Each structure stands twice: as structure tokens, then as C-alpha cells.
Amino acid sequence: xxxxxxxxxxxxxxxRISLTLIFLFYASWSDYKSREVSNVVWIISAPVAFALTxxxxxxxxxxxxxxxxxxxxxxxxxxxxxxxYAGGFGGADAxxxxxxxxALPFYPQELLNPLSGELSPxxxxxxxxxxxxxxxxxxxxxxxxxxxxxxxxRGKTGRKLFGEGHQNEPFWxxxxxxxxxxxxxxxxxxxxxxxxxxxxxxxxSENRFRRKLMIVSKDEGRDATVTRLTAAVESGKIQDGIxxxxxxxxxxxxxxxxxxxxxxxxxxxxxxxxxxx
Numbered sequence: 001x002x003x004x005x006x007x008x009x010x011x012x013x014x015x016r017i018s019l020t021l022i023f024l025f026y027a028s029w030s031d032y033k034s035r036e037v038s039n040v041v042w043i044i045s046a047p048v049a050f051a052l053t054x055x056x057x058x059x060x061x062x063x064x065x066x067x068x069x070x071x072x073x074x075x076x077x078x079x080x081x082x083x084x085y086a087g088g089f090g091g092a093d094a095x096x097x098x099x100x101x102x103a104l105p106f107y108p109q110e111l112l113n114p115l116s117g118e119l120s121p122x123x124x125x126x127x128x129x130x131x132x133x134x135x136x137x138x139x140x141x142x143x144x145x146x147x148x149x150x151x152x153x154r155g156k157t158g159r160k161l162f163g164e165g166h167q168n169e170p171f172w173x174x175x176x177x178x179x180x181x182x183x184x185x186x187x188x189x190x191x192x193x194x195x196x197x198x199x200x201x202x203x204x205s206e207n208r209f210r211r212k213l214m215i216v217s218k219d220e221g222r223d224a225t226v227t228r229l230t231a232a233v234e235s236g237k238i239q240d241g242i243x244x245x246x247x248x249x250x251x252x253x254x255x256x257x258x259x260x261x262x263x264x265x266x267x268x269x270x271x272x273x274x275x276x277x
Contacts, residue, residue: 012052012056016049016108019045019048020103032252045103072126075129076097076101076126076129079132080097090250090251093250097132100258101128107123107124108262114261115265122269123266123269131254136253138256138257146178157241159241161183164238174213177215183244185240185241185242186226186229190226190230194246195247196247198215201237201238211238
């Protein structure tokens with residue numbers, strides 16, 4: 001029986017990699033199409049991932065490795081929850097990271113070697129964190145597109161990016177809005193449900209209004225915010241041109257980060273090694 005069991009380790013590792021990529025691809029597609037991911041995805045993938053990883057560790061590794069598995073999952077879960085409650089992560093993003101920790105707590109060295117030739121210490125011990133750091137690096141791509149789009153809008157219209165009502169906004173808030181959103185006609189914002197306003201209108205009892213920028217758009221307040229902005233535009237209080245976030249699903253970046261981490265390596269580690277020579 002033992003020789004048969006020994007030959008199964010590559011199969012376990014291949015199954016864990018395949019499971020991870022399958023649920024990430026499906027979750028990304030669902031998030032892109034509807035901005036929602038059913039909990040069924042995590043309910044199915046989490047126990048299967050745990051069963052595959054636990055079984056492999058039980059047969060082929062020491063009890064110390066099992067402890068490292070618990071540490072990797074615990075650290076990743078705490079990290080994901082902190083990001084979620086801080087507003088930097090959606091619920092599906094946090095669950096995806098936790099499922100990755102269940103399936104691939106460490107880099108799968110039995111089957112793969114990163115093309116970069118560099119396997120970082122983080123990938124060896126906390127592979128989901130490498131996935132996350134790769135995803136964060138990939139944010140540069142949509143940010144570059146958004147900044148170029150804003151510069152094009154500024155040149156085409158000749159209007160200020162931050163005009164009437166934005167004078168009192170702090171520089172850091174304007175900068176964050178500049179790299180995460182762009183200006184759109186109100187009609188387009190109302191027409192496309194996946195777009196979220198990055199500004200709102202506040203009125204006091206004296207009918208004075210304040211135009212404020214928002215760093216994090218919130219699903220539950222979208223309709224009310226759009227209604228207030230519509231009233232302000234129609235009454236002539238503000239010009240038509242609303243700061244809007246395209247709401248690129250983070251899950252797509254996490255999926256891309258996982259693929260790069262598996263087949264190429266840890267981007268942050270590679271950059272650090274290049275800088276240090």
C-alpha cells in the first residue's frame with residue numbers, strides 16, 4: 001500500500017492547484033458580470049480545499065508542517081478580515097484569500113518552479129500573501145489607465161478636474177479620487193449599475209450645499225447618492241461631470257496575482273532582489 005500512497009502526492013498537489021484556479025476563475029467571472037459572488041462558491045471550495053491539503057500533509061509531511069498550515073491559514077484569515085473591516089476589501093475578496101490559504105498555504109514545490117527562478121520566503125510560508133502582494137502590484141495597470149483618462153478629459157474639455165465645491169477638499173483625498181475614478185456625465189452614471197459615485201451632496205437647513213469627495217463608494221448608498229447628484233445637476237448647483245469609480249473587481253486582480261505567483265513568482269521579492277543587486 002505504501003508505494004501506491006507515495007505516488008499520489010503529485011495528484012494531491014495538482015488537485016489543490018486546479019481547485020484554486022477553478023474557483024478563482026469562476027468567482028472572478030461572477031464578480032465581473034454581476035458584482036456578486038454566491039457563498040455557494042466558498043461553501044463548496046473551502047471544505048474540499050481543506051480535505052485535500054490536510055490529507056496530503058498527513059501522509060507526506062511531519063506534524064510541524066501541519067502546525068505551519070494552521071499558522072498560514074490563521075495569519076491569512078486575520079489579514080483578510082482586517083482589510084475587510086478597514087474597508088479595503090470586499091467580502092468575496094476576503095473569502096477568496098482564505099480559500100487560497102486552505103488550498104495552497106505554501107508554494108507547491110513538488111509540481112512547480114517559478115519561471116523567475118526566485119522562490120521568496122513569503123511564498124514558502126505564506127503563499128496567499130504573495131498572491132495578495134502580486135494583486136496589489138497589478139493595481140498599477142488600471143491606475144495608469146485612469147490617470148491617463150483624466151488627463152485626456154482635462155485637455156479635451158478645458159475644465160478643472162476639481163472645480164466648484166471641491167476647493168476645501170484635502171490634497172490627499174483629491175489624489176486618491178484622481179487615481180481611482182474619472183469624471184462621467186450623470187446620464188452614464190445612472191445608466192450603468194456597476195459604476196459608483198465618488199462624490200456626494202450635503203445640504204443643511206439653510207439650503208446651502210456642500211460637494212464632498214468619497215474615497216470608498218458604498219453599494220447601499222448608491223441610489224440615494226445618485227438622486228442627490230441628479231437634483232443638484234438639474235437645479236444648476238453643480239456642472240454635469242461626476243467623479244465615478246468603475247469598481248474593477250479585486251477578485252480579477254487576485255486571480256491574476258495567483259497565476260503569476262504560481263508560474264512566475266513573487267513580484268515584490270523579485271523587485272527587491274533587483275534593487276539590492
